[in-house]
Amino acid sequence: AQKVTQAQTEISVxxxxxxxxxxxxxxxxxxxxxxxxxxxxxxxxxxLIRRNSFDEQNEISGRYSxxxxxxxxxxxxxxxxxxxxxxAVYFCALSEEAGANNLFFGTGTRLTVIP
Amino acid sequence: DxxxxxxxxxxxxxRGQNVTFRCDPxxxxxxxxxxxxxLGQGPEFLTYFQNEAQLEKSRLLSDRFSAERPKGSFSxxxxxxxxxxxxxxxxxxxxxxxxxxxxxxxxxxRLLVL
Numbered sequence: 344a345q346k347v348t349q350a351q352t353e354i355s356v357x358x359x360x361x362x363x364x365x366x367x368x369x370x371x372x373x374x375x376x377x378x379x380x381x382x383x384x385x386x387x388x389x390x391l392i393r394r395n396s397f398d399e400q401n402e403i404s405g406r407y408s409x410x411x412x413x414x415x416x417x418x419x420x421x422x423x424x425x426x427x428x429x430x431a432v433y434f435c436a437l438s439e440e441a442g443a444n445n446l447f448f449g450t451g452t453r454l455t456v457i458p
Numbered sequence: 459d460x461x462x463x464x465x466x467x468x469x470x471x472x473r474g475q476n477v478t479f480r481c482d483p484x485x486x487x488x489x490x491x492x493x494x495x496x497l498g499q500g501p502e503f504l505t506y507f508q509n510e511a512q513l514e515k516s517r518l519l520s521d522r523f524s525a526e527r528p529k530g531s532f533s534x535x536x537x538x539x540x541x542x543x544x545x546x547x548x549x550x551x552x553x554x555x556x557x558x559x560x561x562x563x564x565x566x567x568r569l570l571v572l
Contacts, residue, residue: 347500378560386547388501388563434500444553445491445514446561448500 345370347437349449356425357457364420364452366435372396374440377411377418382451383431391433394418425456460484462564464550470570471540478536479567483552490533491561492525493549494518501549507533540571 346369379391436446463482493501505515509530527533551561
């Protein structure tokens with residue numbers, strides 16, 4: 344069965360600090376996709392990144408970077424030089440190629456960036 | 459290009475009443491998903507459509523819930539005889555094609571059942 348675990352419920356950092364959000368997943372599929380979404384206080388889920396299971400190359404986009412490691416079933420998200428606008432709940436999600444392709448979400452990590 | 463829209467954004471109802479929510483996906487997207495999110499949890503899958511066909515329903519979708527997507531455009535989610543446990547955020551998402559395409563979410567409809 345598929346499962347996504349975000350063990351960090353809440354994290355607080357001071358502005359300009361780096362922060363890493365952890366995500367561990369379980370799946371029996373050999374082909375799957377991992378996502379990160381941001382949910383600011385307004386409530387709308389904002390897509391950040393999608394990775395497929397065959398591409399373990401790490402990715403950097405501005406202050407954001409992602410570390411995908413199949414060996415440990417992890418897909419961690421790092422924000423460098425955090426800003427107050429980064430305060431939100433961040434969700435990691437898994438989609439399997441077989442089936443409905445719906446997203447299985449973790450329980451989210453609430454990030455608070457203190458000015 | 460407009461995003462996914464949902465209406466209403468908020469709904470307060472009394473237990474036992476019926477409610478209906480609407481979702482308008484991104485115009486060229488043929489897949490539409492409904493999710494439910496309760497406080498402190500991640501969204502949970504309810505059902506999805508490919509064009510006008512409802513292809514899968516989660517066991518979370520009790521028989522009081524019904525969803526439609528006539529003509530493969532907008533979708534409605536109806537909850538009959540609402541219960542307090544139905545209080546949640548109902549999220550709609552759409553994606554362009556078959557397969558694990560990226561899903562883009564609407565702002566959600568927050569339901570409170572008194």
